[in-house]
Amino acid sequence: MPGKKQTDFFDVAVVGGGPSGRITALTLAKRGLSCVLVAPAAPRPDGRTTALWQKSISLLDEIGVWQSIRDNAAQLKKMRMIDDTGRLIHAPEVVFDSSELELEEFGFNILNNDLNAVLEERCAAQKNLTVVPGLVSSAAFGREHAVLTTANDKTIKARLVVAADGRNSLLRETVGIDVKRWSYPQVAVVLNLEHRLPHHNVSTEFHTPTGPFTLVPLPGRQSSLVCVETAEGAQRLLTMSTSELELELERRAHSILGWFKLASKAQSFPLAGLTATRLTADRLALVGETAHVFPPIGAQGLNLSLRDISDLGNVLSKALARNQDIGSSAVLAGYETRRRSDIRSRTNAVDALNRSLLTGFLPVQLARGAGMYFAGKVGPLRRLLMREGMAPGAGFELFR
Numbered sequence: 001m002p003g004k005k006q007t008d009f010f011d012v013a014v015v016g017g018g019p020s021g022r023i024t025a026l027t028l029a030k031r032g033l034s035c036v037l038v039a040p041a042a043p044r045p046d047g048r049t050t051a052l053w054q055k056s057i058s059l060l061d062e063i064g065v066w067q068s069i070r071d072n073a074a075q076l077k078k079m080r081m082i083d084d085t086g087r088l089i090h091a092p093e094v095v096f097d098s099s100e101l102e103l104e105e106f107g108f109n110i111l112n113n114d115l116n117a118v119l120e121e122r123c124a125a126q127k128n129l130t131v132v133p134g135l136v137s138s139a140a141f142g143r144e145h146a147v148l149t150t151a152n153d154k155t156i157k158a159r160l161v162v163a164a165d166g167r168n169s170l171l172r173e174t175v176g177i178d179v180k181r182w183s184y185p186q187v188a189v190v191l192n193l194e195h196r197l198p199h200h201n202v203s204t205e206f207h208t209p210t211g212p213f214t215l216v217p218l219p220g221r222q223s224s225l226v227c228v229e230t231a232e233g234a235q236r237l238l239t240m241s242t243s244e245l246e247l248e249l250e251r252r253a254h255s256i257l258g259w260f261k262l263a264s265k266a267q268s269f270p271l272a273g274l275t276a277t278r279l280t281a282d283r284l285a286l287v288g289e290t291a292h293v294f295p296p297i298g299a300q301g302l303n304l305s306l307r308d309i310s311d312l313g314n315v316l317s318k319a320l321a322r323n324q325d326i327g328s329s330a331v332l333a334g335y336e337t338r339r340r341s342d343i344r345s346r347t348n349a350v351d352a353l354n355r356s357l358l359t360g361f362l363p364v365q366l367a368r369g370a371g372m373y374f375a376g377k378v379g380p381l382r383r384l385l386m387r388e389g390m391a392p393g394a395g396f397e398l399f400r
């Protein structure tokens with residue numbers, strides 16, 4: 001029956017209800033592809049915040065999401081890095097200032113709950129997009145199309161499947177894409193704080209021997225905190241009384257924002273890393289944490305995922321315009337090529353920065369200290385680092 005086939009057969013099936021899945025579905029539907037999103041309901045409120053750089057904000061704007069979260073977002077105008085390792089080799093403080101790049105701000109810090117709620121609402125209302133609640137339970141990838149079966153026995157066919165089903169992806173496993181996994185002896189403790197003094201839209205990252213302790217502005221006199229600790233240290237923080245925790249965090253922040261008052265419950269996230277050895281297989285493309293995971297340092301994770309989505313959108317739009325099969329290996333090879341070096345360089349940079357804090361090895365401490373010294377003193381290098389921090393290749397525009 002032609003009518004029935006229409007509802008079951010899509011250009012793209014996106015799997016995963018996190019930000020990567022929902023943003024992919026909205027991006028591709030907006031570009032005229034018929035899409036289905038298979039997404040389970042969010043398991044729990046997400047108390048985290050996400051710092052997003054300019055390019056990510058542009059994508060959220062393009063899909064009609066940004067205007068709804070802008071009012072609850074805080075501008076990130078400056079980023080301060082302070083060596084608080086207490087080690088013999090002590091790096092000087094570095095301040096990255098968006099005005100040096102003639103930008104109003106580097107980006108914005110948003111509440112994950114706000115982002116998730118708006119994404120859910122937009123997905124439900126988006127033309128060309130059907131949302132199927134629930135999990136995918138199996139997938140088969142054929143020459144002409146892929147077939148997904150959901151846990152409630154619905155069958156979906158699509159020319160291309162985009163896997164955004166997270167670090168333990170069923171789809172990635174089904175096609176046999178290997179991953180390299182590693183772990184860190186660290187846990188991120190995350191919460192939001194009210195404070196006495198204004199943050200002036202400055203994000204401050206203290207580099208401590210257990211990892212970064214980062215305060216990121218929220219609207220008003222509030223900031224979010226990501227405190228990277230050992231597993232035992234995290235446990236100690238999580239079991240403190242509210243007043244003990246507030247005092248301990250103020251001590252670690254050297255009172256730069258005055259007293260602290262908890263504005264949310266603490267959540268913890270063990271740190272881990274993962275890289276998929278390939279980003280594509282027959283009729284399958286991986287985006288977001290299905291393809292890459294690394295520690296929450298320098299606010300790179302979701303920003304990298306949004307560049308996956310943006311590049312995938314461009315590759316598929318081009319293929320559509322040329323009347324190519326969007327799930328063909330020739331088209332997907334274009335996506336794989338575009339994304340490889342960005343993913344590799346971000347993963348390596350975050351890993352190296354994190355390990356340089358943990359190591360007691362003097363030459364590495366020396367290299368980190370020298371890097372911070374030169375970043376503070378040498379304007380062109382500082383500007384290059386700022387641009388590269390926001391998007392790959394952007395730093396080198398200076399030298400063009």
Ligand SMILES: Cc1cc2nc3c(=O)[nH]c(=O)nc-3n(C[C@H](O)[C@H](O)[C@H](O)COP(=O)(O)OP(=O)(O)OC[C@H]3O[C@@H](n4cnc5c(N)ncnc54)[C@H](O)[C@@H]3O)c2cc1C
Pocket residue numbers: 015016017018019020021038039040048049050051052134135136137164165166167169170188190226269287288289290296299300301302303304305
């Ligand atoms: C403490 C912390 C702070 C962070 N801060 C920042 C920041 O400031 N800036 C930044 O850019 N990044 C940040 N990140 C990274 C960012 O949060 C992640 O990159 C992002 O949340 C990952 O989203 P995702 O959609 O790729 O994966 P997930 O959120 O893991 O989504 C996967 C989804 O797939 C679903 N799923 C799983 N299996 C199936 C199935 N079989 N069928 C259907 N659906 C399935 C899951 O239910 C889930 O909804 C931070 C991370 C942490 C831990």
